Amino acid sequence: MNYDNLTLHTDKYQINMMYAHWMNGTLNDKAVFELFFRKLPFGNGYAVAAGLERVIHYIKGLQFGDDEIAYLREQEENYEETFLQELRAFRFTGDLDAVPEGTIVFPNEPLIRVEARVFEAQLIETAMLNFVNFQTLIATKASRIKQVAGGDGLLEFGTRRAQEADASIWGARAAYVAGFHATSNLRAGMLFRIPTKGTHAHAWVQGHETEEEAFRKYAEVLPDHVTLLVDTYDTLKSGVPNAIQIARMLEQQGKRMNAIRLDSGDLAYLSQRARHMLDEAGFPYVQIIASNDLDENIIFNLKAQGARIDVWGVGTQLITAGDQPSLGGVYKLVAREGCDGTYVPVIKISGNPEKVSTPGIKEVYRIINRGTGMADGDYIALRHEEAVKRGEAIKLFDPLHPYIHKVIEDYDAVPLLRPIFKAGELVYAMPTLEGVRNYHEEQLKLFWPQYLRKLNPEMYRVNISVEAWQLKLDLIQRYR
Ligand SMILES: Nc1ncnc2c1ncn2[C@@H]1O[C@H](COP(=O)(O)OP(=O)(O)OP(=O)(O)O)[C@@H](O)[C@H]1O
Ligand SMILES: O=P(O)(O)OC[C@H]1O[C@H](OP(=O)(O)OP(=O)(O)O)[C@H](O)[C@@H]1O
């Protein structure tokens, strides 16, 4: 069994629809889908796009193998053999445009747009949502943590509590995109070249007669990377004094101890006391790392209490996005090929006005004010609309509050969607992970702080063109 073949990493209904298209002769009809989310997670003012690299690998590797075909044959006796043979020849041959990883993104704007044979576009929905929803969620959570940590070090410690192996490594990568400095997961380090860091566990101390012996034996064999966990027995009475002894021993060898780690108790108080003890003993360079179910709120509070912590190790709350463990990204059909070969825009009506889809093939632009160099809002227009591409005056209005609008002229419109696959060929020069991380940092500078703040941020406007809005109203009219 090939555990790496992700072709069947999809919901059964996708294959059922593909079968129905195949039987009805519509499998080659073109369709356009857009992937977006409707609501920001954690009450945050923005999200950090992530998941594209995995989507690209997935699309490139899409090929049904013998095991997958045999399994489908066994699953559904209605599937005709010729359909299974059609699947055998399956490749992605469509166009895919996407927002680069690390981009700051907002509700209702397309993060990925797929234009392909409906047969292909349908299959890839589930996996793409799976990758993008999770990674965007974790990158956004990491970004909140990064905001409060400021210039402090941030270590990703989540693997042991993550929702399985894939979540650990792609979550570690998403955290790195948003500004974490290292991960404890060596596989993530090897695969993505993320810096790795590690201290030691309580078991190392418990496994020795004394804490002092445990520290010494550790420092003797790893003298260049000594971080000692000081809370196994009594942080201030034994842990920190024993660590100070080791720091002395290392100095005699011309080396410097790296840090101590606090993993329980009152982290504000203990870090202040430990800092004082280390400084008094002549080791101002020994850093203090803290861990223990940390998240952005606890870190914020610890800093407000004057905690003397240099580096934060964050596991469970980050990798599981503990306070909101899912992002509700969706993948919606926006246009289908009509009888004459042109596209027909389609809509999904809902009793909930926020869930009524926006029909038509769209582009999304970041409107940069030429005067300030800052983002004024995003602008969703139909792909064929030229005014915004030419920099002509456009009317900005938010569909949720159409009475608030303004006309702008002096702007640069930066298209957010970039071509990734064209006719099945990868045309995107994949950036390095460092490149993605730096790009993300640059992106943040385009936004005024009121949109980025963690608590009660201002709502950044995602505007829609008059033409796209009119199309939506017309289609609502038609179906209501
Ligand atoms: N000064 C502080 N202000 C706010 N939260 C803190 C402070 N110090 C620690 N915390 C957080 O409070 C929680 C304490 O967890 P818990 O009740 O399990 O205590 P503990 O010290 O870890 O106990 P144990 O010794 O059983 O591990 C953790 O999430 C920790 O990060
Ligand atoms: O609290 P998190 O944010 O999830 O960070 C990771 C936690 O995992 C470890 O604890 P664990 O009890 O698993 O092992 P240990 O014996 O090394 O403390 C570590 O000491 C942290 O407390």
Ligand SMILES: O=C(O)c1cccnc1
């Ligand atoms: O290296 C560490 O200190 C570490 C790694 C994983 C989880 N908790 C701590």
